[in-house]
Amino acid sequence: xLKTLLxxxxxxxxxxAIVAGLLRxxxxxxxxxxxxxxxxxxxxxxxxxxxxxxxxxxxGGMAWLGPERGRDLFGLLLDPLSTIxxxxxxxxxxxxxxxxxxxxxxxxxxxxxxxxxQGRYYFxxxxxxxxxxxxxxxxxxxxxxxxxxxxxVCSWALISFNRSEKSxxxxxxxxxxTHAGGLFFLVALLVLFARTGSFGFxxxxxxEPALRGWVYVFLLIAASAKAAxxxxxxxxxxxxxxxxxxxxxxHAAAMVKAGVYLMLRAVGxxxxxxxxxxILLAALALTTILVAxxxxxxxxxxxxxxxxxTIAHLGYIMLGAALGALGSTVGLQGGALHVLTxxxxxxxxxxxxxxxxxxxxxxxxxxxxxxxxxxPLTATAYFVGVLSVTGIPPxxxxxxxxxxxxxxxxxxxxxxxxIMVLVLRxxxxxxxxxxxxxxxxxxxxxxxxxxxxxxxxxAMSAVLVxxxxxxxxxxxxxxxxxxLIGG
Numbered sequence: 346x347l348k349t350l351l352x353x354x355x356x357x358x359x360x361x362a363i364v365a366g367l368l369r370x371x372x373x374x375x376x377x378x379x380x381x382x383x384x385x386x387x388x389x390x391x392x393x394x395x396x397x398x399x400x401x402x403x404x405g406g407m408a409w410l411g412p413e414r415g416r417d418l419f420g421l422l423l424d425p426l427s428t429i430x431x432x433x434x435x436x437x438x439x440x441x442x443x444x445x446x447x448x449x450x451x452x453x454x455x456x457x458x459x460x461x462x463q464g465r466y467y468f469x470x471x472x473x474x475x476x477x478x479x480x481x482x483x484x485x486x487x488x489x490x491x492x493x494x495x496x497x498v499c500s501w502a503l504i505s506f507n508r509s510e511k512s513x514x515x516x517x518x519x520x521x522x523t524h525a526g527g528l529f530f531l532v533a534l535l536v537l538f539a540r541t542g543s544f545g546f547x548x549x550x551x552x553e554p555a556l557r558g559w560v561y562v563f564l565l566i567a568a569s570a571k572a573a574x575x576x577x578x579x580x581x582x583x584x585x586x587x588x589x590x591x592x593x594x595x596h597a598a599a600m601v602k603a604g605v606y607l608m609l610r611a612v613g614x615x616x617x618x619x620x621x622x623x624i625l626l627a628a629l630a631l632t633t634i635l636v637a638x639x640x641x642x643x644x645x646x647x648x649x650x651x652x653x654x655t656i657a658h659l660g661y662i663m664l665g666a667a668l669g670a671l672g673s674t675v676g677l678q679g680g681a682l683h684v685l686t687x688x689x690x691x692x693x694x695x696x697x698x699x700x701x702x703x704x705x706x707x708x709x710x711x712x713x714x715x716x717x718x719x720x721p722l723t724a725t726a727y728f729v730g731v732l733s734v735t736g737i738p739p740x741x742x743x744x745x746x747x748x749x750x751x752x753x754x755x756x757x758x759x760x761x762x763x764i765m766v767l768v769l770r771x772x773x774x775x776x777x778x779x780x781x782x783x784x785x786x787x788x789x790x791x792x793x794x795x796x797x798x799x800x801x802x803x804a805m806s807a808v809l810v811x812x813x814x815x816x817x818x819x820x821x822x823x824x825x826x827x828x829l830i831g832g
Contacts, residue, residue: 366468454706526570549616572604589699623670676752686741693730715791
C-alpha cells in the first residue's frame with residue numbers, strides 16, 4: 346500500500362506535467378490543479394500510514410555493479426525527516442498551482458502571461474513538484490543526487506520563464522552556481538562508493554575519520570550552493586525574475602530546501618560528523634544569517650527583501666544541522682521543524698506580495714502605501730506571515746526557533762551562548778524591519794498605485810487563508826515527527 350502511494354507521489358506529477366504541456370490553457374489548469382491536489386492527498390495519506398515507524402521499499406538496482414554493490418540501489422523511503430519535506434513539497438505545491446490558476450493570466454498587471462505560455466508554465470511546475478517529491482523519498486545519496494539535479498533544471502526553466510534578458514541571465518546564474526555545487530556532491534558520491542561499496546546515507550560512518558571529514562565538506566559545499574548560503578547567496582535574489590508563485594515555491598518548498606535537506610540527512614545519518622566540520626557548518630550558517638540581514642535595509646523590491654529573508658532562514662536550518670553535528674539532538678530537530686514552519690510562513694509572504702503586484706502592477710516599497718484599505722485580506726495575511734516567520738508565539742517559526750535556541754544551549758562553552766544571542770538578535774531586527782515595511786506598504790497615506798483595487802480573485806484569496814491557518818497549525822503535525830529524529 347505505502348509503496349504504491351509513494352510511487353504515485355513521484356510519478357503522478359511527472360505524468361501530469363506531460364499532459365498539461367499538451368493541452369489548451371483551460372484544460373491545462375484543470376489537469377494541474379487535479380494532479381497537484383491528488384499528490385498532496387496521497388502524500389498526507391502516506392505520512393499518516395507511515396507514522397511513526399516509517400517505511401522503506403526496494404525497487405531495483407544495477408546488476409553490472411556486482412551482486413552486492415548493485416542491489417537495492419533504487420527504492421522509496423519514508424521516515425520522519427523525509428515526511429516533513431514531502432508534506433512541504435506537496436501541500437505547498439498544490440497551493441502554488443491553485444494560486445497560479447488566477448495569477449498566471451493576461452489580467453496580471455505585474456507580468457501578463459498569454460494562453461500560449463500556460464502549458465509551458467504548468468509543465469515545468471509539475472515537473473518541479475515531481476523532482477522534489479523524488480528528493481524527499483530517495484533512500485540513498487545516489488537516487489537523491491538524480492532528483493537533486495532534476496530540480497536544478499526545473500528551477501532554471503521557471504526562473505527564466507518570462508524570457509526577458511534579466512530573467513534569462515538570472516536563470517543561467519542559478520543553474521551555473523547550483524550545478525557547480527552539485528559537482529562536489531558527485532565527488533562525495535564517488536568517494537563514498539569507492540571506499541564503502543554503498544550509496545547509503547549511513548555509509549558515511551564507514552569511512553575513516555579524515556576522509557569522512559572531506560566528504561562532509563564536499564556535501565556542505567553542494568548544499569550551500571543549492572541553498573544560497575554565503576558565498577553562493579547571490580543567485581537567489583536575482584531569481585526573483587521568476588513569476589511570484591514560482592518564487593514562493595522555490596523559497597518555501599522546492600530547490601533551496603533540497604540543499605538544507607541534504608545536510609540534515611547527512612548529519613542525521615549517524616556517521617559521526619567531525620567536530621571541526623560542525624564548527625565550520627555553524628560558522629557559515631551564522632555568517633549567512635548576518636550577511637542576509639544586512640541586505641534587508643537597502644531593498645525596495647518586496648520580493649528581493651523576502652529573498653534575503655529566505656537566505657537567512659535557510660541559514661537557520663543549516664545552523665540546526667550544525668548543532669546536530671555538535672551533539673545537540675534538539676538543535677537538529679529544530680532545524681528539521683524549521684523546514685516545515687518556514688515553508689508555510691514564507692509561502693504566505695510571497696503570495697501576499699504576488700497579490701499586491703497582481704492588482705497594482707508594482708512590488709516597490711517606496712511606491713506603495715495604504716494598500717490595506719483596498720486589500721484587507723492580503724494585508725492580514727502579510728502580517729500573519731511576518732509574525733510567523735520572525736518567531737512570534739504562537740505562530741509556526743516560534744517553535745522551531747525555540748528548539749534551535751534550546752539546542753544551542755546544549756553546546757558547551759561560549760559557542761552555544763553566542764549562537765543564542767545572534768539568533769535572538771536576528772529575530773528582533775527582522776521583526777522590526779518587516780513590521781516597518783508592512784506599515785509603509787499597507788498603511789499610511791494611500792498612493793496612486795493603491796487606489797481603485799481590491800483583494801485578488803477567489804482562488805488566490807483562498808490560498809492566502811489556508812496558508813494563514815497553516816502558520817498556526819503546522820507545528821501540531823511537525824513537532825511529533827521531528828521528535829523521532831535522532832532519538
